[in-house]
Amino acid sequence: MQKFGLGFSLLILIAISGCINAPPPSQPGNIIPVITPALTTPSPSPLPVIINESITLTEKEEQIKTFEEKIRGMLKNGTLPIIDAEFHYGGDMDLSKLIDNMDRNGVALTWLGPNENQGSEESIRLNKLYPDRFVPTVVHGDGQKWHGSDSGFLKKLDKDVRSGKYFAMGEFEARHYPSSTNNRDVHMPVDSTAFEVVFQASNDTGIPFLIHHEAEDELLPEMEKMLAKYPKAKVIWAHVGRNRNPETWKKLPNPDGVREFLKKYPNLYFDIVQSKPGSKYQTGYVDAIIYDVSSSDVSLYPEWKKLFEEFPDRFVVGSDINSGRFGDYDRVMSTYRKVILQGVNKDAAEKIAYKNAWKLMTGEDWKD
Numbered sequence: 001m002q003k004f005g006l007g008f009s010l011l012i013l014i015a016i017s018g019c020i021n022a023p024p025p026s027q028p029g030n031i032i033p034v035i036t037p038a039l040t041t042p043s044p045s046p047l048p049v050i051i052n053e054s055i056t057l058t059e060k061e062e063q064i065k066t067f068e069e070k071i072r073g074m075l076k077n078g079t080l081p082i083i084d085a086e087f088h089y090g091g092d093m094d095l096s097k098l099i100d101n102m103d104r105n106g107v108a109l110t111w112l113g114p115n116e117n118q119g120s121e122e123s124i125r126l127n128k129l130y131p132d133r134f135v136p137t138v139v140h141g142d143g144q145k146w147h148g149s150d151s152g153f154l155k156k157l158d159k160d161v162r163s164g165k166y167f168a169m170g171e172f173e174a175r176h177y178p179s180s181t182n183n184r185d186v187h188m189p190v191d192s193t194a195f196e197v198v199f200q201a202s203n204d205t206g207i208p209f210l211i212h213h214e215a216e217d218e219l220l221p222e223m224e225k226m227l228a229k230y231p232k233a234k235v236i237w238a239h240v241g242r243n244r245n246p247e248t249w250k251k252l253p254n255p256d257g258v259r260e261f262l263k264k265y266p267n268l269y270f271d272i273v274q275s276k277p278g279s280k281y282q283t284g285y286v287d288a289i290i291y292d293v294s295s296s297d298v299s300l301y302p303e304w305k306k307l308f309e310e311f312p313d314r315f316v317v318g319s320d321i322n323s324g325r326f327g328d329y330d331r332v333m334s335t336y337r338k339v340i341l342q343g344v345n346k347d348a349a350e351k352i353a354y355k356n357a358w359k360l361m362t363g364e365d366w367k368d
């Protein structure tokens with residue numbers, strides 16, 4: 001934790017607080033961009049907490065220290081920790097059950113994204129209640145305010161991301177087909193004004209966000225346009241390894257298409273499809289195409305294993321659990337563990353399970 005080492009001077013701490021994903025100031029050629037907020041002025045950086053004369057920790061550093069201790073504790077017990085990078089919190093969930101689920105499945109931390117009615121602050125409140133479980137995460141963009149480009153919502157979203165209080169953002173919906181738990185058949189274009197706010201805020205702060213965009217061939221250009229326009233935005237494209245219609249999804253669902261995108265856009269990451277191996281989408285096609293279900297021992301197809309090991313730094317896992325799918329938690333995590341994490345080499349497994357998410361949320365490499 002070089003950037004957050006206790007020996008850093010107060011001056012440096014003040015300088016970097018509220019901008020935790022910015023690169024260390026000592027790195028030449030990696031200059032923190034001058035932030036020109038699109039919609040609002042950033043809040044003042046939080047003041048450091050003085051613990052004693054020689055140790056000064058900001059609130060954010062304390063949070064990171066708590067997260068780190070949680071992960072190290074699990075590693076010590078021989079558990080490969082998972083950081084759940086996609087969780088949908090709607091307020092109607094028994095948190096003690098969620099915590100039981102996390103413990104049973106070796107999930108160290110959850111990016112607890114609230115819905116737009118809960119507001120981002122709910123994630124901070126729950127982090128304060130459970131500081132070693134939940135990561136303060138800005139709201140998801142999946143409700144009426146997001147899809148209606150509500151100006152108040154977008155302004156608040158921008159302000160939240162720049163506040164220095166959050167480590168990640170939720171999942172923002174671009175093209176979204178109806179799913180098992182909602183009937184939203186919507187399309188917020190990736191190059192819309194609303195998405196400009198998300199990409200710009202991520203670009204300026206380094207705070208990652210998830211994007212849900214059905215990977216139809218004809219919907220790829222709007223995504224590529226924004227990936228190129230905002231090279232410092234940290235974009236996690238959700239549910240890779242899914243194909244909901246082989247007639248219209250020809251490029252990206254294939255490992256070669258994903259490989260091409262990863263090479264072309266260094267700011268692009270993916271979270272891995274959560275669907276049950278062999279299960280079918282409403283179109284009648286098998287949804288998760290990364291799994292070989294021809295025997296009872298489900299496995300990863302060799303070309304996907306090769307891709308994950310070739311780009312181990314670019315994939316994360318997220319449960320995609322909401323209250324409607326709460327009962328799927330164990331199944332999703334056990335598929336990740338048994339098929340993905342045990343199906344790739346150790347280096348890739350560790351990165352996909354927690355190291356990549358750690359780097360995305362803190363801006364720092366995990367130190368073994």
Ligand SMILES: [Zn+2]
Pocket residue numbers: 171212238239
């Ligand atoms: Zn999604």
